[in-house]
Amino acid sequence: MNSFSVTILGSSSALPTSQRFPTSQVIRLNEQLFLIDCGEGTQIQLRKFGFKMGRINHIFISHLHGDHIYGLPGLISSLVLYGKKGELHIHAHSDLQPMMEGIMKFMNDQADLKVKYHPLNFKRNAVIFEDKKIRVTSFPVKHRISCCGFLFQELPSYLHINKEALEKYDVPVSQRLNIKNGADLILEDGSVIPNNLLTLPASPPRSYAFCTDTVFKKGIVPTIEGVDLLYHEATFAADLSDLAKKTYHSTSVQAAEIANLAKVKKLIIGHFSSRYKDASGLVEEARTIFPETYAANDGDSFEL
Amino acid sequence: MNSFSVTILGSSSALPTSQRFPTSQVIRLNEQLFLIDCGEGTQIQLRKFGFKMGRINHIFISHLHGDHIYGLPGLISSLVLYGKKGELHIHAHSDLQPMMEGIMKFMNDQADLKVKYHPLNFKRNAVIFEDKKIRVTSFPVKHRISCCGFLFQELPSYLHINKEALEKYDVPVSQRLNIKNGADLILEDGSVIPNNLLTLPASPPRSYAFCTDTVFKKGIVPTIEGVDLLYHEATFAADLSDLAKKTYHSTSVQAAEIANLAKVKKLIIGHFSSRYKDASGLVEEARTIFPETYAANDGDSFEL
Numbered sequence: 001m002n003s004f005s006v007t008i009l010g011s012s013s014a015l016p017t018s019q020r021f022p023t024s025q026v027i028r029l030n031e032q033l034f035l036i037d038c039g040e041g042t043q044i045q046l047r048k049f050g051f052k053m054g055r056i057n058h059i060f061i062s063h064l065h066g067d068h069i070y071g072l073p074g075l076i077s078s079l080v081l082y083g084k085k086g087e088l089h090i091h092a093h094s095d096l097q098p099m100m101e102g103i104m105k106f107m108n109d110q111a112d113l114k115v116k117y118h119p120l121n122f123k124r125n126a127v128i129f130e131d132k133k134i135r136v137t138s139f140p141v142k143h144r145i146s147c148c149g150f151l152f153q154e155l156p157s158y159l160h161i162n163k164e165a166l167e168k169y170d171v172p173v174s175q176r177l178n179i180k181n182g183a184d185l186i187l188e189d190g191s192v193i194p195n196n197l198l199t200l201p202a203s204p205p206r207s208y209a210f211c212t213d214t215v216f217k218k219g220i221v222p223t224i225e226g227v228d229l230l231y232h233e234a235t236f237a238a239d240l241s242d243l244a245k246k247t248y249h250s251t252s253v254q255a256a257e258i259a260n261l262a263k264v265k266k267l268i269i270g271h272f273s274s275r276y277k278d279a280s281g282l283v284e285e286a287r288t289i290f291p292e293t294y295a296a297n298d299g300d301s302f303e304l
Numbered sequence: 305m306n307s308f309s310v311t312i313l314g315s316s317s318a319l320p321t322s323q324r325f326p327t328s329q330v331i332r333l334n335e336q337l338f339l340i341d342c343g344e345g346t347q348i349q350l351r352k353f354g355f356k357m358g359r360i361n362h363i364f365i366s367h368l369h370g371d372h373i374y375g376l377p378g379l380i381s382s383l384v385l386y387g388k389k390g391e392l393h394i395h396a397h398s399d400l401q402p403m404m405e406g407i408m409k410f411m412n413d414q415a416d417l418k419v420k421y422h423p424l425n426f427k428r429n430a431v432i433f434e435d436k437k438i439r440v441t442s443f444p445v446k447h448r449i450s451c452c453g454f455l456f457q458e459l460p461s462y463l464h465i466n467k468e469a470l471e472k473y474d475v476p477v478s479q480r481l482n483i484k485n486g487a488d489l490i491l492e493d494g495s496v497i498p499n500n501l502l503t504l505p506a507s508p509p510r511s512y513a514f515c516t517d518t519v520f521k522k523g524i525v526p527t528i529e530g531v532d533l534l535y536h537e538a539t540f541a542a543d544l545s546d547l548a549k550k551t552y553h554s555t556s557v558q559a560a561e562i563a564n565l566a567k568v569k570k571l572i573i574g575h576f577s578s579r580y581k582d583a584s585g586l587v588e589e590a591r592t593i594f595p596e597t598y599a600a601n602d603g604d605s606f607e608l
Contacts, residue, residue, distance in 0.1 A: 015382055015385045015386070016378075018352065039346060040347070040348075040375065041345050042346055045321065066378060066407075070344075073374050077371070099406050102407065103370075103406065104400065105406075106370070107369075159342075299525060
């Protein structure tokens, strides 16, 4: 089975602390790395937690508040200095490109790296990336400025070969890929062995949803329903629900309610206000609603 | 005597390493903090090394390459979130203001903090800040883009009162400040006690010069002559002097030559290329020319 994991690079809200950098996460699918958001110091965290930043080809930016983007100029500059070639795709609000080109005005432009910006759709869900293994869908959430969440869905993988059947019917190597793709086996005498006698079910595709920054919004539930892992921001504890509403953020309990409604398997909460020295209180609150809740801490990895 | 120190927040060149953040330094004069350059992660380093960032009112930016400015948006945002009031003065190339306003477009603008940009003069030396204790002068260096060094000169302080003379002449409290400022004492009978009988010399004013990024440039020597402490970039070892020249940087030996010519008391070298795992080779080379050479390492403090 492919390795599929989420690592927290930053878990603070706007004001970083000595323990928490601003928002950034790295999704690893085998050797591919995808970056979500890029707060200040993201390149430092990638280095610290042992990720090869040159393997990042796609960056997904939820919205343009500074704690989600101020690490981008430095990360792109370092990728250029490391000699990364080809294309770097940044999926973000269309305002990001002029902002980045402005601040990077004096960067050496002898780069082999071409940065391509792809505008997000903040009105409806949209598939923004797909290859053979994974599909990424953006979906609108509700914040002070245009903001999207991201859904990472592993695509159905090959069926598993049933080794005993393989031996019994003496399946030639040339046929194996077809069978893993669902084909029946046709023997030399013309008889047909149906695929279900030759294979075992494929591993179920896994999925991860990232929801930040957003006020409590039930409308996202159908999109994220049943994901294996949900990250939902929880800037405040439940007693500050008025402040959460006013600032278009969520509380720990609201994050848990979303996880509950969407019947996800596991919930990570993060984007904690710097007023909380320790996230354990927020996790405890959330667990009263959704027991499988965990705190995002910088460096934590969650395997799907 | 006032406390006057330089702390290295970042000592890498363009590509940060696991040990070195990009360029930034903090100058402490008693309770005042001045920041020089602001590479990505400067706010993290300020927090790590125990500086109260709210005490920074003046930031001096040598030039607009990313490794000297990418920490500014995050630092300013955090100052706003901490509720800093009044004015923050940024002395930099006039292009910085639109760059910052662009990238900080979506910052909450209910701030009590007013950021004031002051354009630097890249043609000649200029006094850019002065109060009762310190004068800051910018001076052009030679890099790929417009770049300035900064000279921090403590202003002459009060004469020290000679306590024995104070008792002998029974100097009234009301006269003491005048005497510390150099006045003679006039006794009730009209006789004059000359100041030199009442005082001891003031502490000699101290000075610090910051030179980065620059190709070897003898022209700066008269400006920095005799400073107590000189920081001079040394991106490369002496064997890469051709590369240094081509990229408008200096070698360790060139930094030492400048220190020697300027008869400074002590030299710090920094802005090391990431190819050097350890700066000791560069320091050794520099010491063959200027023995009082030390490496800049993140967190090092130099008391003047």
